Amino acid sequence: MFEMHFHNKLVTVGNELSGKLVWYSPDLHLPRQASAFVYWYTEGRGDRDDQTIFTIPLQPEQLIRDQRVDFPFAVTIPHSGPITYNGSLIRVIWAVQAWVKLPRSSKRDHTQTWPFLVMPR
Amino acid sequence: MSTLTTDQLSDGRLIVPERVPEGFLWVDEKGAWSEDNFLGSFLFALLWCGTSFSFFAVWLFNFLTAPHVGTFLMLLFVGVFAGAGVGMIWKGLRWLKIISTFHPGEVLLASYPLRTGETFRLQFRRPLRRGYIQGLGEITAKWLCYEWVQYRQGTDTETRTHMLWEQDLPLMTISTGTQVVTYETKLTVLPEGPPSFDAKHNQVRWEIHISVDVPGIPQDTTHFRFAVVPEAV
Numbered sequence: 001m002f003e004m005h006f007h008n009k010l011v012t013v014g015n016e017l018s019g020k021l022v023w024y025s026p027d028l029h030l031p032r033q034a035s036a037f038v039y040w041y042t043e044g045r046g047d048r049d050d051q052t053i054f055t056i057p058l059q060p061e062q063l064i065r066d067q068r069v070d071f072p073f074a075v076t077i078p079h080s081g082p083i084t085y086n087g088s089l090i091r092v093i094w095a096v097q098a099w100v101k102l103p104r105s106s107k108r109d110h111t112q113t114w115p116f117l118v119m120p121r
Numbered sequence: 122m123s124t125l126t127t128d129q130l131s132d133g134r135l136i137v138p139e140r141v142p143e144g145f146l147w148v149d150e151k152g153a154w155s156e157d158n159f160l161g162s163f164l165f166a167l168l169w170c171g172t173s174f175s176f177f178a179v180w181l182f183n184f185l186t187a188p189h190v191g192t193f194l195m196l197l198f199v200g201v202f203a204g205a206g207v208g209m210i211w212k213g214l215r216w217l218k219i220i221s222t223f224h225p226g227e228v229l230l231a232s233y234p235l236r237t238g239e240t241f242r243l244q245f246r247r248p249l250r251r252g253y254i255q256g257l258g259e260i261t262a263k264w265l266c267y268e269w270v271q272y273r274q275g276t277d278t279e280t281r282t283h284m285l286w287e288q289d290l291p292l293m294t295i296s297t298g299t300q301v302v303t304y305e306t307k308l309t310v311l312p313e314g315p316p317s318f319d320a321k322h323n324q325v326r327w328e329i330h331i332s333v334d335v336p337g338i339p340q341d342t343t344h345f346r347f348a349v350v351p352e353a354v
Binding site: 013042044045046047048049051079080081082083085087088089090092119120121 | 237268269270271272273281282283285315316318320321322323324325350351352353
């Protein structure tokens with residue numbers, strides 16, 4: 001489905017995360033819907049919080065069978081963070097997530113997630 | 122590591138300080154008179170106490186006139202509600218005594234937001250509404266950083282905290298005749314400490330808790346929450 005190529009997998013707040021999302025699928029079932037975004041979310045004891053910081057523009061029509069399609073992206077991580085955090089009750093995780101909804105006949109959605117690290121300045 | 126009790130928890134709001142010529146000023150709104158808050162709490166307490174005290178009086182009368190296990194158990198049951206009403210009255214009177222004695226507490230910082238590893242001077246003041254302190258009092262303060270989470274369990278909302286770091290600050294004596302309680306201290310944001318995190322259900326909080334204890338007035342603790350940005354000094 002997708003491959004992710006980060007230019008930098010460790011980013012400090014206020015700096016840019018960039019990379020390339022690459023589509024390739026020999027599958028006959030091409031997605032009806034697709035989206036990809038840069039976001040953070042929490043794990044741990046508390047209810048989940050999350051926030052999308054950037055949406056990578058991609059349309060299902062761009063996802064062609066047997067053909068590699070690149071979606072380069074660059075996003076500035078906010079100065080206020082949050083940073084990647086691994087505490088006792090809370091974990092804050094940054095990631096890029098790509099999601100495709102396949103045709104009804106194939107009966108499945110497909111989600112891929114690639115974490116990266118955000119550090120303080 | 123310790124956790125905070127409900128009474129020790131701040132209301133958790135990360136308020137934006139007022140910009141003043143000397144720096145950044147926080148005013149503790151909880152210590153201020155608010156007619157809306159007072160009226161809401163007063164009407165709730167009135168309804169609660171009116172109902173629970175009436176039921177308690179009725180079942181006390183029933184028990185005294187015809188004592189048996191059934192009326193005793195009922196008396197115990199309504200007694201729990203009446204006890205909660207007494208607690209409400211006690212808390213309300215305590216709060217009235219504090220806010221009628223003091224103006225809200227204020228904290229002043231020279232620069233803001235804070236950065237990890239930063240050392241800064243904090244000034245606290247809490248003026249009396251009238252008169253002066255009679256007898257010796259004291260101020261104690263704590264500088265702390267903790268994780269706070271909230272989650273749903275069934276129909277209840279549960280809160281948990283985990284202390285990451287806690288520092289008792291030097292105690293200061295309040296002398297007789299004081300009209301404005303003041304406290305000054307130097308604080309450091311732990312260099313290896315986490316920056317603040319402020320989401321709806323998950324937070325990392327940096328706070329100072331300042332307790333003013335003077336004779337004749339219930340001890341009152343003021344909480345101030347500060348933002349620590351992810352940037353080292």
